[in-house]
Amino acid sequence: MALNEQEIKEQICDIGRRIYGRNMVAANDGNISVKLNDHEFLCTPTGVSKGFMTPEFICKVDENGNVLEANEGFRPSSEVKMHMRVYKLRPDVGSVVHAHPNFATSFAIAGRPLNIPMMPEAVIALGCVPLTPYGTPSTMEIPDAIEPYLNDFDSLLLENHGALTWSVDLMSAYMKMESLEFYAELLYKSEVLGGPKEFTPEEIKKLVDIRRKMGLPGKYPADRVGENCYKCKDCFWKRLGH
Ligand SMILES: [Zn+2]
Numbered sequence: 276m277a278l279n280e281q282e283i284k285e286q287i288c289d290i291g292r293r294i295y296g297r298n299m300v301a302a303n304d305g306n307i308s309v310k311l312n313d314h315e316f317l318c319t320p321t322g323v324s325k326g327f328m329t330p331e332f333i334c335k336v337d338e339n340g341n342v343l344e345a346n347e348g349f350r351p352s353s354e355v356k357m358h359m360r361v362y363k364l365r366p367d368v369g370s371v372v373h374a375h376p377n378f379a380t381s382f383a384i385a386g387r388p389l390n391i392p393m394m395p396e397a398v399i400a401l402g403c404v405p406l407t408p409y410g411t412p413s414t415m416e417i418p419d420a421i422e423p424y425l426n427d428f429d430s431l432l433l434e435n436h437g438a439l440t441w442s443v444d445l446m447s448a449y450m451k452m453e454s455l456e457f458y459a460e461l462l463y464k465s466e467v468l469g470g471p472k473e474f475t476p477e478e479i480k481k482l483v484d485i486r487r488k489m490g491l492p493g494k495y496p497a498d499r500v501g502e503n504c505y506k507c508k509d510c511f512w513k514r515l516g517h
Pocket of ligand 1: 304305373374375436437
Protein backbone atom coordinates (compact mmCIF):
# COMPACT_ATOMS: atom_id res chain seq x y z
CA MET A 276 0.00 0.00 0.00
CA ALA A 277 1.52 3.30 -1.10
CA LEU A 278 2.03 5.94 1.57
CA ASN A 279 0.69 9.46 1.06
CA GLU A 280 2.96 12.51 1.31
CA GLN A 281 2.22 13.18 4.98
CA GLU A 282 2.87 9.52 5.87
CA ILE A 283 6.19 9.62 3.99
CA LYS A 284 7.21 12.76 5.95
CA GLU A 285 6.40 10.92 9.19
CA GLN A 286 8.39 7.90 8.01
CA ILE A 287 11.40 10.14 7.22
CA CYS A 288 11.23 11.47 10.83
CA ASP A 289 10.96 7.92 12.19
CA ILE A 290 13.98 6.71 10.19
CA GLY A 291 15.85 9.89 11.26
CA ARG A 292 15.29 8.94 14.92
CA ARG A 293 16.57 5.42 14.20
CA ILE A 294 19.78 6.49 12.43
CA TYR A 295 20.45 8.97 15.25
CA GLY A 296 19.63 6.42 17.97
CA ARG A 297 21.78 3.71 16.36
CA ASN A 298 24.97 5.76 16.31
CA MET A 299 24.77 6.25 12.55
CA VAL A 300 25.00 10.06 12.73
CA ALA A 301 26.32 12.65 15.19
CA ALA A 302 24.76 16.07 15.85
CA ASN A 303 23.21 17.40 12.59
CA ASP A 304 24.88 14.92 10.22
CA GLY A 305 23.25 12.73 7.58
CA ASN A 306 20.36 13.20 5.17
CA ILE A 307 17.40 11.29 3.78
CA SER A 308 15.38 11.74 0.58
CA VAL A 309 12.32 10.08 -0.97
CA LYS A 310 11.11 10.33 -4.58
CA LEU A 311 7.42 11.25 -4.94
CA ASN A 312 7.49 11.38 -8.76
CA ASP A 313 9.99 12.35 -11.50
CA HIS A 314 9.83 16.04 -10.52
CA GLU A 315 9.19 16.05 -6.76
CA PHE A 316 11.39 14.74 -3.96
CA LEU A 317 11.11 15.08 -0.18
CA CYS A 318 14.37 15.65 1.71
CA THR A 319 15.63 16.43 5.19
CA PRO A 320 16.72 20.02 5.99
CA THR A 321 20.23 21.22 6.65
CA GLY A 322 21.39 22.17 10.14
CA VAL A 323 19.01 20.03 12.22
CA SER A 324 19.53 16.77 14.06
CA LYS A 325 17.87 13.93 12.20
CA GLY A 326 16.93 12.48 15.60
CA PHE A 327 14.56 15.34 16.48
CA MET A 328 12.58 16.09 13.31
CA THR A 329 8.81 16.55 12.91
CA PRO A 330 7.01 16.43 9.53
CA GLU A 331 6.97 20.22 9.03
CA PHE A 332 10.83 20.14 8.91
CA ILE A 333 10.78 18.16 5.64
CA CYS A 334 11.47 20.12 2.41
CA LYS A 335 10.42 19.41 -1.18
CA VAL A 336 12.78 19.87 -4.15
CA ASP A 337 12.68 19.22 -7.88
CA GLU A 338 15.00 16.89 -9.83
CA ASN A 339 17.66 19.63 -9.98
CA GLY A 340 17.56 20.25 -6.24
CA ASN A 341 15.63 23.53 -6.51
CA VAL A 342 13.31 24.22 -3.56
CA LEU A 343 9.60 23.65 -4.26
CA GLU A 344 8.39 23.78 -0.64
CA ALA A 345 10.11 24.56 2.66
CA ASN A 346 8.67 25.96 5.87
CA GLU A 347 10.25 29.12 7.28
CA GLY A 348 13.63 28.40 8.85
CA PHE A 349 14.27 25.23 6.84
CA ARG A 350 16.46 24.73 3.77
CA PRO A 351 17.16 21.43 1.98
CA SER A 352 20.41 19.65 2.80
CA SER A 353 23.36 20.83 0.71
CA GLU A 354 24.02 17.13 0.01
CA VAL A 355 20.80 16.82 -1.96
CA LYS A 356 22.96 17.01 -5.14
CA MET A 357 24.42 13.61 -4.25
CA HIS A 358 20.91 12.16 -3.85
CA MET A 359 19.75 13.68 -7.17
CA ARG A 360 22.66 12.05 -9.02
CA VAL A 361 21.48 8.64 -7.77
CA TYR A 362 17.87 9.30 -8.90
CA LYS A 363 19.06 10.61 -12.28
CA LEU A 364 21.08 7.49 -13.10
CA ARG A 365 18.83 4.97 -11.37
CA PRO A 366 15.15 5.42 -12.29
CA ASP A 367 14.36 2.32 -10.21
CA VAL A 368 15.38 4.09 -6.98
CA GLY A 369 12.73 5.55 -4.65
CA SER A 370 14.84 6.62 -1.67
CA VAL A 371 18.44 7.52 -0.71
CA VAL A 372 19.96 7.51 2.78
CA HIS A 373 23.28 9.12 3.75
CA ALA A 374 24.81 8.58 7.19
CA HIS A 375 28.13 8.39 9.05
CA PRO A 376 27.77 5.02 10.81
CA ASN A 377 30.50 4.49 13.36
CA PHE A 378 32.16 1.33 11.99
CA ALA A 379 31.47 1.87 8.29
CA THR A 380 32.88 5.42 8.46
CA SER A 381 35.98 4.09 10.24
CA PHE A 382 36.59 1.79 7.24
CA ALA A 383 36.00 4.74 4.88
CA ILE A 384 38.56 6.80 6.80
CA ALA A 385 41.07 3.92 6.83
CA GLY A 386 40.66 3.71 3.04
CA ARG A 387 39.20 0.20 3.11
CA PRO A 388 36.19 -1.07 1.15
CA LEU A 389 33.97 -3.76 2.72
CA ASN A 390 35.03 -6.63 0.52
CA ILE A 391 35.69 -9.63 2.75
CA PRO A 392 33.10 -12.38 2.16
CA MET A 393 32.50 -13.77 5.64
CA MET A 394 28.84 -13.53 6.57
CA PRO A 395 25.87 -14.93 4.55
CA GLU A 396 23.50 -11.96 4.94
CA ALA A 397 26.16 -9.43 3.92
CA VAL A 398 27.05 -11.38 0.77
CA ILE A 399 23.35 -11.78 -0.14
CA ALA A 400 22.16 -8.26 0.71
CA LEU A 401 25.17 -6.17 -0.33
CA GLY A 402 27.74 -8.30 -2.13
CA CYS A 403 30.59 -5.93 -1.50
CA VAL A 404 30.68 -2.24 -0.69
CA PRO A 405 33.28 -0.28 -2.67
CA LEU A 406 35.06 2.84 -1.47
CA THR A 407 34.49 5.87 -3.72
CA PRO A 408 37.16 8.60 -3.97
CA TYR A 409 37.03 11.53 -1.54
CA GLY A 410 35.01 14.60 -2.50
CA THR A 411 34.41 17.88 -0.67
CA PRO A 412 30.90 17.90 0.87
CA SER A 413 28.26 20.14 -0.76
CA THR A 414 30.31 20.49 -4.01
CA MET A 415 29.83 18.50 -7.23
CA GLU A 416 32.86 16.39 -6.27
CA ILE A 417 30.81 13.76 -4.41
CA PRO A 418 28.10 13.31 -7.13
CA ASP A 419 30.89 12.98 -9.72
CA ALA A 420 32.88 10.54 -7.54
CA ILE A 421 29.92 8.17 -7.01
CA GLU A 422 28.57 8.24 -10.56
CA PRO A 423 30.79 5.43 -11.99
CA TYR A 424 29.47 3.06 -9.27
CA LEU A 425 25.75 3.72 -9.54
CA ASN A 426 25.00 1.09 -12.16
CA ASP A 427 26.52 -1.83 -10.26
CA PHE A 428 25.86 -1.16 -6.57
CA ASP A 429 23.16 -0.11 -4.08
CA SER A 430 25.55 0.86 -1.28
CA LEU A 431 28.84 2.77 -1.14
CA LEU A 432 31.47 3.95 1.30
CA LEU A 433 32.48 7.60 0.74
CA GLU A 434 36.19 8.00 1.41
CA ASN A 435 37.00 9.91 4.63
CA HIS A 436 33.31 10.66 5.05
CA GLY A 437 30.58 8.02 5.48
CA ALA A 438 28.15 5.77 3.66
CA LEU A 439 25.38 6.04 1.06
CA THR A 440 22.60 3.52 0.36
CA TRP A 441 19.52 3.51 -1.88
CA SER A 442 16.64 1.25 -2.82
CA VAL A 443 13.05 1.11 -4.06
CA ASP A 444 11.67 2.78 -0.92
CA LEU A 445 12.85 4.41 2.32
CA MET A 446 12.51 1.31 4.51
CA SER A 447 14.61 -0.76 2.09
CA ALA A 448 17.26 1.98 1.72
CA TYR A 449 17.49 2.27 5.51
CA MET A 450 17.74 -1.53 5.90
CA LYS A 451 20.71 -1.47 3.51
CA MET A 452 22.40 1.11 5.75
CA GLU A 453 21.81 -1.14 8.78
CA SER A 454 23.20 -4.19 6.91
CA LEU A 455 26.23 -2.20 5.75
CA GLU A 456 27.03 -0.97 9.26
CA PHE A 457 26.53 -4.44 10.78
CA TYR A 458 28.90 -5.88 8.15
CA ALA A 459 31.52 -3.22 9.01
CA GLU A 460 31.12 -3.85 12.74
CA LEU A 461 31.55 -7.62 12.36
CA LEU A 462 34.55 -7.15 10.10
CA TYR A 463 36.19 -4.81 12.60
CA LYS A 464 35.53 -7.09 15.57
CA SER A 465 36.59 -10.28 13.80
CA GLU A 466 39.86 -8.59 12.85
CA VAL A 467 40.46 -7.81 16.51
CA LEU A 468 39.89 -11.52 17.22
CA GLY A 469 42.57 -12.64 14.77
CA GLY A 470 40.92 -12.08 11.39
CA PRO A 471 37.72 -13.32 9.73
CA LYS A 472 37.48 -16.83 8.34
CA GLU A 473 36.58 -16.05 4.72
CA PHE A 474 34.16 -17.99 2.51
CA THR A 475 35.50 -20.24 -0.22
CA PRO A 476 34.46 -19.59 -3.87
CA GLU A 477 31.99 -22.51 -3.59
CA GLU A 478 30.39 -20.96 -0.52
CA ILE A 479 30.14 -17.56 -2.22
CA LYS A 480 28.56 -19.14 -5.32
CA LYS A 481 25.83 -20.77 -3.22
CA LEU A 482 24.99 -17.41 -1.60
CA VAL A 483 24.88 -15.66 -4.98
CA ASP A 484 22.43 -18.36 -6.17
CA ILE A 485 20.23 -17.74 -3.12
CA ARG A 486 20.22 -14.00 -3.87
CA ARG A 487 19.18 -14.66 -7.47
CA LYS A 488 16.39 -17.03 -6.40
CA MET A 489 15.08 -14.39 -3.96
CA GLY A 490 14.68 -11.97 -6.88
CA LEU A 491 15.64 -8.93 -4.77
CA PRO A 492 15.29 -5.52 -6.46
CA GLY A 493 18.25 -3.29 -7.29
CA LYS A 494 21.77 -3.92 -8.56
CA TYR A 495 24.08 -6.65 -7.37
CA PRO A 496 27.81 -6.59 -8.14
CA ALA A 497 27.89 -10.33 -8.94
CA ASP A 498 25.45 -9.68 -11.79
CA ARG A 499 28.27 -8.36 -13.97
CA VAL A 500 28.21 -11.67 -15.80
CA GLY A 501 31.64 -12.85 -16.84
CA GLU A 502 33.32 -9.80 -15.36
CA ASN A 503 34.95 -9.10 -12.08
CA CYS A 504 33.63 -6.21 -10.09
CA TYR A 505 36.58 -4.00 -10.93
CA LYS A 506 35.67 -1.13 -8.65
CA CYS A 507 37.44 -2.22 -5.50
CA LYS A 508 40.88 -3.71 -5.34
CA ASP A 509 41.04 -7.31 -4.13
CA CYS A 510 37.40 -7.74 -5.07
CA PHE A 511 36.00 -10.98 -3.72
CA TRP A 512 34.08 -11.79 -6.90
CA LYS A 513 37.47 -12.51 -8.50
CA ARG A 514 37.54 -15.63 -6.37
CA LEU A 515 34.54 -16.97 -8.26
CA GLY A 516 36.94 -17.42 -11.17
CA HIS A 517 34.93 -15.66 -13.88
ZN1 LIG B 1 27.96 13.20 5.26
